[in-house]
Amino acid sequence: MKPTKTEDTEYFHQVVDCQWGCPAHTDVPEYIRLIALGRFSDAYMLNRGSNVFPGILGRVCDRPCEPVCRRGRVEDKPVAICRLKRVAADNRGDIRSRLPVAPKQKNGKRIALVGAGCASLTVVNDLMPLGYECVIYEALDKTGGLMRTNIPAFRLPASVLDEEIDYIVDMGADLRLNTPVNSMRELLDEGYDAVFVGSGAPKGKNLNIPGRNDSDRIHVGIQWLESVAFGHTESIGKKVLIIGVGNTAMDCCRTSLRLGADDVKVMARKPRGFFKASDWELEDAEEERVEIVVNHSPREFVLRDGKLVGMMFDLMDYDIDDNGRIVDSRVTGEKFFPCDDVVLAIGQDNAFPWIERDLGIEFDRWEVPVVDPVTFESTLSGVFFGGDAAFGPKNIIWAVEHGHQAAISIDKYCRASPLTERLPRGVNLQSAKMGIHEWSYSNDFDPSARRIMPHVDLKRRFKKLDIEVELGFTAEQVITEVERCLNCDIQTVFTDNLCIECDACIDICPVDCLTIAPNADEVTLKQNLKAPVLEPTQPFFVSGPLKHTARVMVKDENLCVHCGLCAERCPTAAWDMQKSTLNIPYALDESAEDMARCQRKAG
Amino acid sequence: MTFIAKPKIVHKGLSRNALGLTIRDYEGGMSTLCAGCGHDSVTSAIVQAFFELDIPPNQVAKLSGIGCSSKTPAYFLDASHGFNAVHGRMPSIATGASAANRKLYLIGVSGDGDSLSIGLGQFSHALRRNLDMLYIIENNGVYGLTKGQFSASADVGTKAKKGEVNEQQPIDPVQMAMAQGGTFVARSFSGDKDQLVPMIKAGIRHKGFGLIDVLSPCVTFNDHEDSTKSYAYTRRFFHPAVHADFVPPAEEIRTAYDDGEAMPVEMHDGSRIVLRKVSDQYNVHNRGAALDFIRSHHRRGEIITGLLYIDEAEPDMHGISRTPDAPLAQVPFEELCPGSQAMAGLQERFR
Numbered sequence: 001m002k003p004t005k006t007e008d009t010e011y012f013h014q015v016v017d018c019q020w021g022c023p024a025h026t027d028v029p030e031y032i033r034l035i036a037l038g039r040f041s042d043a044y045m046l047n048r049g050s051n052v053f054p055g056i057l058g059r060v061c062d063r064p065c066e067p068v069c070r071r072g073r074v075e076d077k078p079v080a081i082c083r084l085k086r087v088a089a090d091n092r093g094d095i096r097s098r099l100p101v102a103p104k105q106k107n108g109k110r111i112a113l114v115g116a117g118c119a120s121l122t123v124v125n126d127l128m129p130l131g132y133e134c135v136i137y138e139a140l141d142k143t144g145g146l147m148r149t150n151i152p153a154f155r156l157p158a159s160v161l162d163e164e165i166d167y168i169v170d171m172g173a174d175l176r177l178n179t180p181v182n183s184m185r186e187l188l189d190e191g192y193d194a195v196f197v198g199s200g201a202p203k204g205k206n207l208n209i210p211g212r213n214d215s216d217r218i219h220v221g222i223q224w225l226e227s228v229a230f231g232h233t234e235s236i237g238k239k240v241l242i243i244g245v246g247n248t249a250m251d252c253c254r255t256s257l258r259l260g261a262d263d264v265k266v267m268a269r270k271p272r273g274f275f276k277a278s279d280w281e282l283e284d285a286e287e288e289r290v291e292i293v294v295n296h297s298p299r300e301f302v303l304r305d306g307k308l309v310g311m312m313f314d315l316m317d318y319d320i321d322d323n324g325r326i327v328d329s330r331v332t333g334e335k336f337f338p339c340d341d342v343v344l345a346i347g348q349d350n351a352f353p354w355i356e357r358d359l360g361i362e363f364d365r366w367e368v369p370v371v372d373p374v375t376f377e378s379t380l381s382g383v384f385f386g387g388d389a390a391f392g393p394k395n396i397i398w399a400v401e402h403g404h405q406a407a408i409s410i411d412k413y414c415r416a417s418p419l420t421e422r423l424p425r426g427v428n429l430q431s432a433k434m435g436i437h438e439w440s441y442s443n444d445f446d447p448s449a450r451r452i453m454p455h456v457d458l459k460r461r462f463k464k465l466d467i468e469v470e471l472g473f474t475a476e477q478v479i480t481e482v483e484r485c486l487n488c489d490i491q492t493v494f495t496d497n498l499c500i501e502c503d504a505c506i507d508i509c510p511v512d513c514l515t516i517a518p519n520a521d522e523v524t525l526k527q528n529l530k531a532p533v534l535e536p537t538q539p540f541f542v543s544g545p546l547k548h549t550a551r552v553m554v555k556d557e558n559l560c561v562h563c564g565l566c567a568e569r570c571p572t573a574a575w576d577m578q579k580s581t582l583n584i585p586y587a588l589d590e591s592a593e594d595m596a597r598c599q600r601k602a603g
Numbered sequence: 604m605t606f607i608a609k610p611k612i613v614h615k616g617l618s619r620n621a622l623g624l625t626i627r628d629y630e631g632g633m634s635t636l637c638a639g640c641g642h643d644s645v646t647s648a649i650v651q652a653f654f655e656l657d658i659p660p661n662q663v664a665k666l667s668g669i670g671c672s673s674k675t676p677a678y679f680l681d682a683s684h685g686f687n688a689v690h691g692r693m694p695s696i697a698t699g700a701s702a703a704n705r706k707l708y709l710i711g712v713s714g715d716g717d718s719l720s721i722g723l724g725q726f727s728h729a730l731r732r733n734l735d736m737l738y739i740i741e742n743n744g745v746y747g748l749t750k751g752q753f754s755a756s757a758d759v760g761t762k763a764k765k766g767e768v769n770e771q772q773p774i775d776p777v778q779m780a781m782a783q784g785g786t787f788v789a790r791s792f793s794g795d796k797d798q799l800v801p802m803i804k805a806g807i808r809h810k811g812f813g814l815i816d817v818l819s820p821c822v823t824f825n826d827h828e829d830s831t832k833s834y835a836y837t838r839r840f841f842h843p844a845v846h847a848d849f850v851p852p853a854e855e856i857r858t859a860y861d862d863g864e865a866m867p868v869e870m871h872d873g874s875r876i877v878l879r880k881v882s883d884q885y886n887v888h889n890r891g892a893a894l895d896f897i898r899s900h901h902r903r904g905e906i907i908t909g910l911l912y913i914d915e916a917e918p919d920m921h922g923i924s925r926t927p928d929a930p931l932a933q934v935p936f937e938e939l940c941p942g943s944q945a946m947a948g949l950q951e952r953f954r
Binding site: 073074075437438443444445447500501502503504506507508510511512531532534548549559561563565568569570571572 | 606607609610611612614615616617637638639640641643644646647793794796820822826834835838839
């Protein structure tokens with residue numbers, strides 16, 4: 001095999017699984033180390049730089065970082081990354097003086113943003129410091145979009161939302177609440193320099209089966225959650241059926257319990273393993289005695305004397321192949337479930353009845369706007385989309401990343417700079433060596449298991465709608481959990497012409513990830529490793545020829561615990577532990593680079 | 604050395620042997636040797652060999668004398684027996700241990716100082732007794748623990764770290780063992796586990812005194828230019844004469860060997876070593892010819908490695924002494940000690 005090009009940004013970035021998995025590329029290991037040092041404000045600010053809403057995301061992020069966390073491959077459970085983020089947010093000091101500020105002198109450009117949700121707010125966060133005037137149009141009387149209307153307060157308190165949203169709006173954004181945009185044409189006519197659509201995916205999917213329109217006790221999940229959030233709905237019947245097993249379904253069932261229901265069933269069409277809800281949300285719902293009924297497909301709503309009395313389901317049976325895919329299904333019977341209310345939580349769509357179709361904004365056959373996945377520009381130049389409005393429902397952290405990228409595009413657009421000429425990501429490496437056996441990080445492997453989040457006890461938590469269930473980690477839990485992080489950003493960096501092939505690194509490696517072998521093609525080389533390749537998608541390092549025997553050093557990054565023993569044992573410092581820092585360009589960086597380029601041209 | 608111990612992580616890629624143990628169960632304490640020391644590689648090879656042979660660690664006794672090499676038994680097989688003897692006297696302790704319990708697997712780790720200077724007499728007599736043990740000499744040509752003076756195995760012309768040249772003839776433990784009737788004589792290199800691990804396995808299974816002289820560079824005092832025991836020099840002049848593949852009793856010999864080229868040697872417990880000659884002129888069963896071959900190559904500066912001589916027919920110490928099959932440690936006290944009356948009778952015969 002050819003020597004691995006570690007000078008490419010991607011190699012070392014991929015080794016940091018959590019950061020690679022996070023759409024916004026949050027520097028997880030670094031903020032965990034800052035938490036370990038008790039530097040909560042610094043950890044918060046580091047988070048804010050990439051994900052903008054650490055307090056919110058520390059509670060309700062979809063956590064794409066955790067399933068990919070290396071700790072989960074070395075043992076069972078990943079590091080509780082998300083909840084450590086909350087630790088930084090909960091314990092931060094007054095960080096207002098460290099927030100970005102908008103200059104007094106504006107640059108004369110005005111941007112309109114549709115919706116005051118996480119995507120729009122991220123755009124505002126990135127553009128205000130550059131001197132843009134941002135006008136946010138929000139249909140409701142509160143900010144936050146789906147973060148406020150769809151996530152119940154017992155998971156995300158309003159105070160946390162308000163605080164982090166205010167950080168952005170207080171820079172001087174022109175926030176217009178209760179101001180729905182009813183016509184894109186009219187908005188465009190107002191002469192904004194650019195328009196960003198971050199209006200989310202506010203349309204809950206319907207279930208068109210018999211009886212659907214005959215009762216007012218059948219609710220569409222996200223609309224129902226919104227009316228609960230605004231206090232319009234304050235009660236529900238005793239027996240409630242939730243249709244669907246996504247994360248919205250989990251919020252619906254748990255909200256029902258707090259509005260007076262005492263028998264809540266979540267009805268799933270497929271077996272476990274095919275659920276869309278995250279494992280931890282399922283766990284939290286089941287802890288509250290919600291029953292999840294599998295293999296029941298809704299057939300009809302049953303009404304008696306015009307009143308909803310229950311639902312009839314088809315019993316399903318599935319054939320599942322060796323790869324875990326459903327290959328066939330059949331109906332084996334039927335079953336009736338009595339209920340007072342039904343909540344439909346089977347998905348949501350983005351909807352744009354207010355965008356005229358003759359403006360040049362193209363929509364595909366599913367009525368989804370055609371949006372460039374890099375620049376987030378629609379087919380009408382100057383109109384950008386982000387968050388759920390762009391590509392359908394995803395989650396907050398994706399919306400934040402869309403916001404960052406759209407902000408770069410909007411800035412470039414306003415300065416008539418090509419949108420696609422964007423700065424590349426970069427990686428900086430700096431040795432973590434402090435002394436002969438001393439590293440600038442805690443390199444010893446802590447075998448502790450993942451800490452369990454303490455919850456408000458089951459009796460107390462249902463008394464009010466907005467009692468936050470998760471209490472946050474205790475100090476002792478934080479101390480243990482931070483040490484579980486493997487510091488994957490402290491990279492093992494190899495210099496082949498220093499190696500004397502003494503085998504010291506190979507002998508000491510606790511996970512057998514190193515091998516010195518004669519170079520060969522990929523298949524042969526991978527057969528000669530000290531431990532088998534378990535995850536073929538993980539980065540694989542091959543050095544140049546070693547000077548004594550022309551063999552090569554090979555490293556399978558999959559299980560490396562970054563203990564640094566290879567570097568400690570290396571007599572010639574051929575191995576070194578180096579901290580990799582990913583440099584991600586934001587609107588501010590792109591703008592500075594563009595201006596420098598202009599000056600170079602002029603000079 | 605390191606300040607953190609190798610973390611014990613039972614990861615998904617870790618295999619288990621017939622006893623259900625992982626290789627990690629054959630490891631020992633944290634090494635305090637210099638980073639890059641060849642001895643640590645030998646330790647790792649020993650760990651691998653015992654793991655692959657499915658030997659329960661508690662049936663092993665590890666013995667050593669004094670020196671860097673003699674520290675290493677602390678770094679493997681945590682759950683076995685051990686004795687750290689006075690300088691050069693490990694063979695006597697090993698003899699006693701073998702006499703008391705012949706069922707134990709004995710492994711002695713010594714160095715060129717411990718075996719070829721202060722312990723040369725003890726080493727010779729262990730050879731002569733054909734003590735049933737594996738004796739590994741971790742040979743680096745210097746006294747590492749006392750800051751790198753030449754040892755008895757330093758080659759003529761080799762230079763010390765500060766430049767002085769050695770002018771005395773070296774003692775080669777391999778040639779000595781051959782000349783003295785050793786029954787299993789081998790040489791290897793710490794940097795070549797493919798050769799070393801099967802050799803250790805064969806040495807453990809050999810009934811009698813198994814000597815492996817392992818060139819194990821001293822990374823601190825003897826790894827410079829003009830050293831004849833550095834990593835670079837050894838790699839350059841390393842010359843395997845015989846390849847040895849170890850095949851356990853129950854396993855079939857799967858690899859195909861050409862007639863005349865491969866030579867299976869049956870061991871006492873039914874396992875076999877398949878020897879493959881690399882050099883045409885080499886004869887692993889002819890003591891004299893083998894010795895000539897090693898000497899002539901040594902004159903050219905080449906280091907002949909491999910399983911160089913093997914004789915499975917010679918009786919070991921217990922065979923020569925006609926001791927009972929059961930280990931003395933397991934013979935009931937009444938049988939071991941015939942009582943004062945029998946003693947008086949015995950003494951009477953000599954009056």
